[in-house]
Amino acid sequence: MVDVVLGLQWGDEGKGKIVDVLTPRYDVVARFQGGPNAGHSLEFGGNKYVLNTIPSGIFHEHCINIIGNGVVVDPVQLKKEIEKAMTTGVDIKKNLYISEKAHVILPTHRLVDAASEAHKGEHKVGSTLRGISPTYQDKIGRSGLRIGDLLDPNFNEKYAQVVANHKKLLDSFNYEYNLSDHEPAFFEAVEFLKQFKIINSEYYVNSLIKEGKKVLAEGAQGTLLDIDFGSYPFVTSSNTITGGACSGLGIAPQHINKVYGIFKAYCTRVGNGPFPTEQENETGEKLRKLGHEFGATTGRPRRTGWLDLPTLKYAIMLNGVTDLICTKSDVLSGFEEVLVCDGYDMNGKTTSEIPFDLSRKDILPLYRSFAGWTEDLTKIRNYQDLPATFKTYMDYVEAQIGVPVNVISVGPDREETIMK
Ligand code: IMP
Numbered sequence: 001m002v003d004v005v006l007g008l009q010w011g012d013e014g015k016g017k018i019v020d021v022l023t024p025r026y027d028v029v030a031r032f033q034g035g036p037n038a039g040h041s042l043e044f045g046g047n048k049y050v051l052n053t054i055p056s057g058i059f060h061e062h063c064i065n066i067i068g069n070g071v072v073v074d075p076v077q078l079k080k081e082i083e084k085a086m087t088t089g090v091d092i093k094k095n096l097y098i099s100e101k102a103h104v105i106l107p108t109h110r111l112v113d114a115a116s117e118a119h120k121g122e123h124k125v126g127s128t129l130r131g132i133s134p135t136y137q138d139k140i141g142r143s144g145l146r147i148g149d150l151l152d153p154n155f156n157e158k159y160a161q162v163v164a165n166h167k168k169l170l171d172s173f174n175y176e177y178n179l180s181d182h183e184p185a186f187f188e189a190v191e192f193l194k195q196f197k198i199i200n201s202e203y204y205v206n207s208l209i210k211e212g213k214k215v216l217a218e219g220a221q222g223t224l225l226d227i228d229f230g231s232y233p234f235v236t237s238s239n240t241i242t243g244g245a246c247s248g249l250g251i252a253p254q255h256i257n258k259v260y261g262i263f264k265a266y267c268t269r270v271g272n273g274p275f276p277t278e279q280e281n282e283t284g285e286k287l288r289k290l291g292h293e294f295g296a297t298t299g300r301p302r303r304t305g306w307l308d309l310p311t312l313k314y315a316i317m318l319n320g321v322t323d324l325i326c327t328k329s330d331v332l333s334g335f336e337e338v339l340v341c342d343g344y345d346m347n348g349k350t351t352s353e354i355p356f357d358l359s360r361k362d363i364l365p366l367y368r369s370f371a372g373w374t375e376d377l378t379k380i381r382n383y384q385d386l387p388a389t390f391k392t393y394m395d396y397v398e399a400q401i402g403v404p405v406n407v408i409s410v411g412p413d414r415e416e417t418i419m420k
Helices: 015-025 075-086 107-123 132-140 147-151 155-172 183-193 201-210 242-249 282-290 309-319 388-401
Strands: 002-007 028-031 040-044 047-051 064-067 096-099 197-199 215-218 256-264 267-269 303-305 323-327 337-346 349-351 363-371 405-409 417-419
Touching (some): 002 015, 002 242, 015 040, 015 215, 015 256, 015 323, 015 405, 047 075, 075 183, 147 197, 242 256, 282 303, 309 337, 309 388, 323 388, 337 388, 363 388
Parallel strands (some): 002 215, 028 215, 064 096, 096 197, 323 405
Antiparallel strands (some): 267 303, 337 349, 405 417
C-alpha cells in the first residue's frame, strides 16, 4: 500500500518534519514531483537539516528513499545535498535511488528561469529561480534530458543540442550570462551522480509494493501551487496533488491508501499571486516573526495571513485527504483573537467556492473570530492538555472541513508532536 503526504496550502506547511515523524512506520519514502524549489526542514538532536531533492526519509537507516520520475533534478544541487547528508554518517549509496526518467535541470534552465522572470517584470511569478519551469517545459515539449541520459556515451552531444535551443531563448531575452561559470560544476556533478543507484524506479517501487513494503509518497510545494488547480499562473509547474503521486512514481491509483494532508494553523505564501486572507499589517508581522516565516530555500520573507477554510476544503476535496495534520499551532499562542476565514463575499454574494480567478479584486474574506490563548503549547504532548480556547478553535475547523485532525505539531522538533 502507498500512503501520500502532501501540503494543502501554498507550500511550507512543515512537510519535512511530518514525513520524518511518519517515516518509522514506512519502508520507503518517495518524492514524486517538484525539485530543488522545495526546502523540507527537519530537526532532531538539536540540529536542523534542509532537504531539497532527497526524500525526507534519508536520516532513517532502514528507509529506502526514491527520487521519482516526476521530480526534476539539478545535479549540482543534489551533489551538494548528498555531500552534506553524508557528513551525518548516513549511507546515501545504500539508501538513495534515482529514477532514470527524472528530468535534469541544466545550468541553462536556471538562466532561462531568471531571464524569463526578469522579462515578466511586475507580472513575475516570484519563482525560486531553480530552473523548475523551463525544465518541465522541456519535458512537456519533448526536448528534455533525463537522468538516464547522463549514462549515455553521447550525453555531451545531447546536452549541446538542448543548450543550443536555450541560448537562442536567452538571446531573445537579451539576457547576459557566462555559461562557463556554471558548466564545470555541472559536469563534475554529473560524474559524481553516476556512483549512485540510477534505476527504473517504476519497476522497483511496484516490486516493493508487491513484497508488502509500506511506501510513503512525499509531495512538495502545496495544492494551491498545483499547475492545474492552483492559483494559476502563480503556481509551480507540476501536479502537487495526490494524482501526481501516480504519474510521478508510476503507481496505479488503487494502491493509494491514506492521504495525509498537512496544513498550517494559519497561512503563508512566498512569491507573487493571490492570498485572500493575507495580513499586511502588525498581525502579519507578528505571525512572520513568531513562525520564523522565511523561505527554507531562498530565505525570502513569507507573506502571512489567517487560516482560509474555502481553499482548505478545496484542497481536501482534490486530494481525497483521509487524515489531517495541523502544524505550527504553537505560533498562534499570544494572539488575543484568532481569525478563520469561513467564506468569501464576492460582489455582494457569499460563497465558499474557489473562483476561476482568485486574484479578482472583489473577494472579501468573511472571518469568524475565536478567543486566543497565551499558554506555550510546545511542551504539551497530550490533546487533553491543550488550552480549552485552542480546542474550541480546532473543533470548529474540524467540524467545518469534515475530516479528523489526527496530528497536531507544536514545534519543529520530532518530539514536539501531539498524536490525537
Ligand atoms: P517555481 O516552482 O520555482 O517555478 O516557483 C513558482 C512559485 O511557487 C513561486 O511563487 C514560488 O515561491 C513557489 N514555490 C515553489 N516551490 C515552493 C516551495 O517549496 N514552498 C513554497 N513555495 C514554493
